[in-house]
Amino acid sequence: MIDNKVEILLVEDNPHDAEMTIRALRRVNLANKLIHVKDGAEALDFIFSKGVYSERNVDDKPKVILLDIKMPKVDGIEVLRQLKSDEKTRSIPVVIMTSSKEEQDIITSYDIGVNSYVVKPVDFEGFAKAVSQLGYYWLITNQSTQ
Amino acid sequence: MNPKRSKPIFSRLSIQQRLPLLICFFLLFTIIVYGFLNYYSLKKATLMIGRERVNTLTEQISSMLGQSALATIKYLHNTAYMDQVSQYLATGGKQYGRETVDELNKLHKDSTWMIAELADSTLKTVLRSDKSLANVPVSLKEVLTYTHIGPDSAWAGKFYYVKGTTYYPIIASVTRKKHIIGYLVCWKILPASQKAVDQLSQLMGSGANLYIGNRDGGFWTNTIKPVSGLNFNAKIASGPFTFRDADGQTMLAAVQPVAYTDWLTVIGFPEKNLLSGMNGFMRWIFLFGIILLGIGAFAAWLTSRGITGPLNKLTGAAMAISAGDYSSHVSVDMERGDELGKLAHAFNIMEQYVQQTYEELEAMVDERTSALSEEIRLRETTEASLRESRQRYHLMINEVKDYAIIMLDAEGKILVWNQGAERIKGYTEKEILGKSFSLFYTPSDIENQKPQHLLKRAAKEGRVEDVGWRVRKDGSKFWADVVLTPIYNYGELTGFAKVTRDITERKKLEDEVAVRTAQLEASNKELEAFSYSVSHDLRTPLRAVSGYSVMLKEDYEEKLDAEGLRIINNIIINARIMGTLIDELLAFSRLGKKELTLTNVNMQQLAGLVTSELLHNETDGKYRVSIGALPVATADQAMIKQVLMNLVSNALKYSSKQADPVIEIGGSEDENETIYYVKDNGVGFDMAYAGKLFGVFQRLHSQDEFEGTGVGLALVKRIIDKHSGKVWAEAEEDKGAKFYFSLPKNNKQ
Incomplete structure (x- = not known):
């Protein structure tokens, strides 16, 4: 495994949520190989090596994608749909992280093939706990198909 | 009489009436024919005799009158033949004047001799008797134009009626050397007295009338006075003839000229006088006929009674049998050797047989009658109750005002119409009966043949319900709920019952x-x-x-x-x-749109799970929680768990400050619902605020006393409401609270 390989792709438009997520992951030392993109369009560019990420090797897949739903331009559900409809990216684990407890979003996400769905707790302690558990699970416990 | 009816009337008569009538008819017929034939032959004979008699009589009278006239004529003729008369005329009146007048005077033999004159050949009167009473009524010249007098002859001339007196001339020619040198003329009046006429009439008999008249028919007299109106022509009448006299009666008459005169004699018998004897004879015949008829009718009646009597007896017996009188022995007692006797005998045999059969039949009938009367009694009872229930049913149907109850025939024509129908649809029974029920449908429904389709569907499916717009009499529409049910009679479709409800109000709601x-x-x-x-x-x-x-x-x-x-x-x-x-x-808000997924929930297990999830802290050991026998609930598992969670956590929270907190979870059930409760011995609350318990953000305790958001119980109420259940609480301050909730069984949501 090459060190500079991205392990976590965080797709989050809210900078405060992103900061808290990164802080929680750093606490448990999982934030070293994390890249944060600000919206869905950028996330797709990164994954499919387009736009500013055209130089990137498409085969370097992140170990997990933490995806917010409500974002400008392309929302999380659309990103998930494109990822799961493409052969090359289908196997990447995606965790939806959202403030919404809207059941329709949850159902749609699982229909498309999301691997995990997490509602962000309001209080920081709960949030940090949830994020660190996610990081542990997808980066260490879960054996990826690769 | 109407011939069509006469025959039935005769045929309606009994033989006993018909037979005498027939005999009487033939008798009468014979008598009448015989009477008429006799009458006419007798009449003919009588009239022939009468004619002969009148002929003879006329000849006799005429001859008698002729003789009488001849005597007078001769007398005058003798005078005319005298010398002094011819000498007087020959001398032109110069000689023998006195002698001639004397002779003329001698001519006045009686009072009938009125005038005696002598005329010369120029017909001028030259001498006149002293005894002449009047002037000559008619000139000699005129007389001689009618009566021709030859030389040396004499004649009686025709009658002249002058000033109420009938005269007739007797003329004799005065002849000298075969030349007529003058005429001797005497005028006589018809001398007859009434007495003489009556005597003559009596002599002739049979009321005969004698008429004497001129040969030219211009004058007729009965010898007393002139007679007019004799309706016959004397010139052509010869021998017997008939005429009608002035009184109109038919006269049988004969005419004869009287010798030496210009006269005719007519004698007439009134025909009725001649026939009177014959009519008397006819009366006898008629009387005899009546007597014969009476005897004949009586004899016929006796005979027919002899026949119809036994027949009536037989008829009576047969009628008695046909009337059902079998009980007494009916027979005909008749000792006769003729056909009727045989008939009676045959009848008696038949009657015995009939009676025997009747008795057998009677027994059978008695048997059947008792069974039948029982059946009839049963049927009457059934019919009475049926009738009663039908009346009740009709009354009920008619009195129903909220429903239009209508009976239709198989084609949809209206047969029965109740008050409700009138109220809802506006038509009276009178104007709607017999019309098609499609009248209530909207034009578009009628175009789509909806009424017919509904009838077909009802007949096929046994019932059809339709909700839609219908039209009232005044054209307004109403929203109707219609149920059509077919009515069958022995498997044949006879019509439909139609119940309509006006649910316009409901539709609006x-x-x-x-x-x-x-x-x-x-x-x-x-x-x-x-x-x-x-x-x-x-x-x-x-x-x-x-x-x-x-x-x-x-x-x-x-x-x-x-x-x-x-x-x-x-x-x-x-x-x-x-x-x-x-x-x-x-x-809380998400609950609104969440669908219930009802299952049978093991509440006892669920209560245990909730309790153990809530009591995980070390300090929780002080709680004593008891769970009773909870009935199974029909509910949404996740939601009902939330309810238990909220109620139990509340109980734990509000009893947390007790030294010995006790939580009790229990339940019960009845037919319709299951009831659960969660009881604690905590701080409780004032029941005055119970109404605020289940409102959102409503709290009865401060945040300092007990933490909480005031949403928990609101959520409980919302969930239980969604299950159509109820939630309520009982509490007392510082003594604890008891929260109940009930769930309906067989919750269909």
């Missing part, structure tokens, strides 16, 4: 409810959208507040003094409370 529901759904959608934005947009900044306060505390704890730490801690705590508040509020 339903429409209103539909509108309200739509509005409500719209507002629910808005609420959902609101919830979504709250859930996402409100939580995010709050999470930032919470996150950054924690980061501040973590990163700058050493630099903050005690007051700074207290403040930062309060920020963190309040951010957490607000987070909880938002989460619970969202949970």
